[in-house]
Amino acid sequence: xxxxxxxxxxxxxxxxxxxxxxxxxxxxxxxxxxxxxxxxxxxxxxxxxxxxxxxxxxxxxxxxxxxxxxxxxxxxxxxxxxxxxxxxxxxxxxxxxxxxxxxxxxxxxxxxxxxxxxxxxxxxxxxxxxxxxxxxxxxxxxxxxxxxxxxxxxxxxxxxxxxxxxxxxxxxxxxxxxxxxxxxxxxxxxxxxxxxxxxxxxxxxxxxxxxxxxxxxxxxxxxxxxxxxxxxxxxxxxxxxxxxxxxxxxxxxxxxxxxxxxxxxxxxxxxxxxxxxxxxxxxxxxxxxxxxxxxxxxxxxxxxxxxxxxxxxxxxxxxxxxxxxxxxxxxxxxxxxxxxxxxxxxxxxxxxxx
Amino acid sequence: xxxxxxxxxxxxxxxxxxxxxxxxxxxxxxxxxxxxxxxxxxxxxxxxxxxxxxxxxxxxxxxxxxxxxxxxxxxxxxxxxxxxxxxxxxxxxxxxxxxxxxxxxxxxxxxxxxxxxxxxxxxxxxxxxxxxxxxxxxxxxxxxxxxxxxxxxxxxxxxxxxxxxxxxxxxxxxxxxxxxxxxxxxxxxxxxxxxxxxxxxxxxxxxxxxxxxxxxxxxxxxxxxxxxxxxxxxxxxxxxxxxxxxxxxxxxxx
Numbered sequence: 001x002x003x004x005x006x007x008x009x010x011x012x013x014x015x016x017x018x019x020x021x022x023x024x025x026x027x028x029x030x031x032x033x034x035x036x037x038x039x040x041x042x043x044x045x046x047x048x049x050x051x052x053x054x055x056x057x058x059x060x061x062x063x064x065x066x067x068x069x070x071x072x073x074x075x076x077x078x079x080x081x082x083x084x085x086x087x088x089x090x091x092x093x094x095x096x097x098x099x100x101x102x103x104x105x106x107x108x109x110x111x112x113x114x115x116x117x118x119x120x121x122x123x124x125x126x127x128x129x130x131x132x133x134x135x136x137x138x139x140x141x142x143x144x145x146x147x148x149x150x151x152x153x154x155x156x157x158x159x160x161x162x163x164x165x166x167x168x169x170x171x172x173x174x175x176x177x178x179x180x181x182x183x184x185x186x187x188x189x190x191x192x193x194x195x196x197x198x199x200x201x202x203x204x205x206x207x208x209x210x211x212x213x214x215x216x217x218x219x220x221x222x223x224x225x226x227x228x229x230x231x232x233x234x235x236x237x238x239x240x241x242x243x244x245x246x247x248x249x250x251x252x253x254x255x256x257x258x259x260x261x262x263x264x265x266x267x268x269x270x271x272x273x274x275x276x277x278x279x280x281x282x283x284x285x286x287x288x289x290x291x292x293x294x295x296x297x298x299x300x301x302x303x304x305x306x307x308x309x310x311x312x313x314x315x316x317x318x319x320x321x322x323x324x325x326x327x328x329x330x331x332x333x334x335x336x337x338x339x340x341x342x343x344x345x346x347x348x349x350x351x352x353x354x
Numbered sequence: 355x356x357x358x359x360x361x362x363x364x365x366x367x368x369x370x371x372x373x374x375x376x377x378x379x380x381x382x383x384x385x386x387x388x389x390x391x392x393x394x395x396x397x398x399x400x401x402x403x404x405x406x407x408x409x410x411x412x413x414x415x416x417x418x419x420x421x422x423x424x425x426x427x428x429x430x431x432x433x434x435x436x437x438x439x440x441x442x443x444x445x446x447x448x449x450x451x452x453x454x455x456x457x458x459x460x461x462x463x464x465x466x467x468x469x470x471x472x473x474x475x476x477x478x479x480x481x482x483x484x485x486x487x488x489x490x491x492x493x494x495x496x497x498x499x500x501x502x503x504x505x506x507x508x509x510x511x512x513x514x515x516x517x518x519x520x521x522x523x524x525x526x527x528x529x530x531x532x533x534x535x536x537x538x539x540x541x542x543x544x545x546x547x548x549x550x551x552x553x554x555x556x557x558x559x560x561x562x563x564x565x566x567x568x569x570x571x572x573x574x575x576x577x578x579x580x581x582x583x584x585x586x587x588x589x590x591x592x593x594x595x596x597x598x599x600x601x602x603x604x605x606x607x608x
Contacts, residue, residue: 176441177371180460184373187380235371276370276396276419301419303501303514 002058014051021047024123031119033112041100042113046093050124053085054131061135078132086124093120158323161316170207171265174232175200181235196234203227210257215349218285218292219251225264225283232268239278240268250287254349256320262313263296263342271298271340287348294344302338314342321346363475364391364407368400368426369415369439374460378413378439381467388471397421397429402508404430411474413458416440421510425503429510431540435474498551502530504537511537515554519568520590521546523561534586556603558582558596566603 021044029039060081064074097113100106178200185193206224210216222244229242260283267281279299286293314333321329321344329346365388369375375393382388391407394400397418404412414436416423427436438457456470502513519531523543530537539546547557557563568584572592575581580592582600592600 173441176460177374180377180441180462181371181373183461184377184380188373188376235373237372239370273370273417274419276398303512304419 002055014048017047017051020127024120027119027123028116031116033115034109038106038109038112041106042093042096042109045096046089046120049092050089050127053089054128056085057081057128057131058135058138061132061139066136066140078129082125082128082132085128086121089124090117090121093117154323158320161319161323170204174265177235178231185234192234196231199227199231199234203231207258207261213257215254216257217251217351218253218255221255221257221260222246222251222285224258224261228261228264229268229281232272236268236272236278239275240272241278241280243280243282245282245284247286250285250292250348252350253287253292254351255292255346256324259317259320259344260294260296262317266313267296267298267340270304271300274301274304275299290348292344292346292348294346295341297339297341299338300335300340302335317344363388363411364409365389365411365413366392366394366400366403366407366409367413368394368397368403368418368423369413370395370418371415374415374439377462378467381462381464382471385468385471397423397426398510400426401429401505401510404434405508410434411471412436413439416442420512421503429503429505435477437470437474499549502539504530504539506537513537515551516567518555518565519584519586520562520564520588531588553603556596556599558590558592558600560593562590562596564590566600569600572597572600 024047025036025039025043028034028043029036034042057078060078064077066074069077093113094110094117097110101108101110178196182193182196182200185196203224206220206227210220210224229240233240233242264281264283272278272281282295282297284293284295284297314331318331321331325346329344332343334341334343365382367375367378367390369378372395375395379390379393382390388411391409392403394403397420400412400414401421403409412430412434414423414426416438417440421429423438423440439460439462440457441460443459456473458466458470499515501515502518504511504513513530513532517532519533521543522529522531524538526540526542527538528541528543528546530539543557543561543563547555547563550563554566555563556566564582564584568586569582570585571583573581573583575591578594580597582590582592584590
């Protein structure tokens with residue numbers, strides 16, 4: 001359905017034709033062959049019909065999108081269509097004139113009309129092209145409005161994912177278990193209990209604080225990770241070992257906050273906790289060729305039954321990467337025997353660039 | 355079973371976190387009638403310790419490596435009162451549904467702990483629901499078994515469902531065939547069938563459940579019955595009703 005074929009838009013459209021109509025009446029009469037009245041009697045009904053014919057340009061415009069077709073082809077297609085349509089229109093004019101000539105009022109009109117007919121053809125040609133051009137304007141307006149709506153939707157989705165990610169950050173079971181550890185330490189080693197309270201407090205403050213930002217320096221995220229691992233170390237003791245290989249250059253890189261924390265938390269929850277003897281988590285971060293490469297690796301028990309929350313944290317990280325970097329970032333999961341590895345690659349941004 | 359009040363109770367503490375075990379040990383100090391027979395850092399140790407110490411009270415963590423608390427409960431199969439200790443209230447609630455045990459949520463408070471111990475002591479001597487019932491109740495509804503745990507003496511074997519070839523009823527037991535070996539488990543074949551994913555496992559006979567992935571062909575065998583030939587050459591009898599179920603499943607898969 002043509003977008004102009006609704007009641008209030010159609011009125012405006014036809015109103016827009018009035019000046020065109022007047023101009024054409026003027027042009028046809030200016031040759032001296034036709035009187036004002038005769039010109040108006042021919043032009044007005046023809047213009048009303050042509051206003052509707054020109055709407056057909058919508059379909060040709062739609063089938064030949066300006067972005068996809070070659071310019072030459074576009075011009076060719078539309079010029080040909082314009083010639084055909086206006087030729088047909090001129091034919092209609094002749095039919096009208098022939099009919100009018102039979103009446104006594106307009107006797108001999110056909111003879112007087114003949115020299116003016118090419119003007120009609122030329123006007124029809126130009127009007128049709130004008131219509132094509134305006135159809136393209138309407139189409140692109142529509143496309144841009146659609147793109148705007150889509151962009152809005154995407155950004156809402158991205159924000160949603162972000163929000164969900166942030167909400168999921170503080171795992172209540174992590175808190176319950178940590179509190180239980182503190183409770184145990186109060187009688188065994190009160191000083192360590194106090195240290196653990198401070199660690200937990202720092203961790204919570206950092207998590208809440210970082211969550212409000214859109215970007216953090218990797219060094220800040222690393223600080224948070226170290227606090228997290230220190231807390232879990234109290235719980236798991238010797239079973240949890242952490243090894244970091246951090247390239248100095250990478251510390252200043254910017255990344256979405258709390259992007260890595262869920263990965264390390266997964267490594268503890270699904271990796272270390274599944275092994276009676278525990279294992280090692282290895283974090284390697286490197287900045288190279290404008291990209292930041294992050295690898296989180298841990299030992300795990302491939303035969304452990306999947307936990308119900310399995311994959312949610314990972315999916316969340318993936319969504320956030322996609323929302324922020326699109327195709328510029330990638331996340332890869334590799335499992336080989338008792339090794340579970342997640343590799344992230346994202347553009348290395350730093351504060352100088354904003 | 356009867357215990358005079360002066361007789362010491364033997365308790366087992368099972369948790370993979372040292373600090374978590376410590377709290378329970380500490381809280382138990384004020385219960386003079388209870389002695390800690392052993393502490394276990396994982397489910398395998400727990401199964402062994404139960405056989406060795408015959409405890410009359412077990413504090414059992416749910417989330418542990420290899421064997422979960424529910425697996426342990428299923429394996430030990432005794433009437434010992436169990437108190438679950440967990441940070442996950444959804445597990446605790448489910449175990450509590452069968453009124454067989456109490457549960458403690460981490461962080462554990464002393465008052466709640468004492469109440470649980472009193473409750474467990476009151477339960478001693480009562481007939482407990484079977485371990486299988488308990489673990490079935492503890493399993494999330496609408497969810498199928500992901501693996502089977504089998505105990506042979508004190509040796510525990512885990513069979514992931516994908517590695518179970520078929521199961522055969524043998525009186526009160528089922529023989530589970532996996533990778534060329536058979537493991538006996540005290541369970542009825544109907545009980546096992548209830549926990550299996552019906553898209554993969556099909557009861558082909560009163561005494562047999564087969565993993566559909568292993569079946570390579572069906573051969574006629576006598577009047578009204580057939581044989582299922584498995585990838586490793588094993589031949590299992592297929593009853594008429596069993597064949598109908600098998601057909602229905604195969605047609606569904608097409």
